Amino acid sequence: MATSQSSGSSPVTPTTSAVQIQNLHYSFGSGDLTKQVLFDINLTLPRGQIVIMTGPSGSGKTTLLTLIGALRTVHAGSLQVLGQEVVGLSRRKLVSVRRNIGFIFQAHNLFESLTAAQNVEMAVELKGQFGTKRSQAVEILDKLGLSDRVDYKPGSLSGGQKQRVAIARALVNHPLLILADEPTAALDKKSGRDVVTLMQKLAKEENHTILMVTHDNRILDVADRIINLVDGRLESDENLDTFVSTHDPKSLDRRMFIM
Ligand SMILES: Nc1ncnc2c1ncn2[C@@H]1O[C@H](COP(=O)(O)OP(=O)(O)O)[C@@H](O)[C@H]1O
Ligand SMILES: [Mg+2]
Secondary structure, eight states: OOOOOOOOSSOTTHHHHSSEEEEEEEEEGGGOEOOOOOEEEEEOOOTOEEHHHHHHTSHHHHHHHHTTTTTSSSOEEEEEETTTTTTOHHHHHHHHHTTTTEOSSOOOOTTTSHHHHHHHHHHHHTOOOOTTHHHHHHHHHHHOOOOOGGGGGGGSSSSHHHHHHHHHHTTTTTOOOEEESSTTTTTTTHHHHHHHHHHHHHHHTTTTTEEEEEEEOGGGGOSSEEEEEETTEEEEEEEHHHHHHOOOGGGGGGGEEEE
16 A cells, blocks of 8 residues: 555665665855755665654754755765655656655644645645545544544644644655654644654554654654764664663753754
8 A cells, every 4th residue: 555656757666775865965055155064964764664863953954854855956975765866856856756755844834724634635636636535535534533623624623633634644645755843843742642653653554664853752762763963963873772771861962852
């Protein structure tokens, strides 16, 4: 169910890493105003892995996410997303890479004038699947515990419900790669936990890869792996056991959890 592709431009084989980054540098601006924000990033995300990225504010997390998401053009190094080299791709080809990626942002970005189902249906329409859009939207909303809210507009939903609609929209096309930028930041503790547990469940069911930026130390346990970005450099790359054993709560680097 998870791997069908409508465009043939980026072949995906089960053995391909979801993301493979080598010697990636990134700068904003040009000339005297050039500001380098990412330095020599090397990172491989195997298929099916749930990876959490932490790091102080301004360390480059969102920039790295938007590069992986083919939302910005990369000039230096190598960045392969679902088997496709993204460096040097034309804008049109970048769009086709994006079709296999689900984005979840801190702010839910729902259309206020559309119902929950209609917001999700818009994503299905991008795939050209008009006939089944309603049933697909209802099915994923149901999985996210919103079966009794499908015809509500965002204004009538709680923060947690809105974020779950945004997640439904990101997941409805079964993207192989999910990029989430602080998806629980606007949620209370329980809603945040629920949202992340659902993402984890759906990802494991369909062997999706998730890269999630979060400062929320209560949800670190959903990760198979935690990476830490500081001043544009990947500082550590640890599995959860190592992370927990080396990060006694009393000695945690507080910078990691500053928004
Ligand atoms: N569009 C932009 N133009 C110029 N500088 C930017 C832009 N976006 C982000 N930056 C700068 O890049 C650095 C990294 O930002 P960002 O990736 O948003 O960090 P984080 O998500 O870790 O807080 C920051 O110094 C920020 O000011
Ligand atoms: Mg950010």
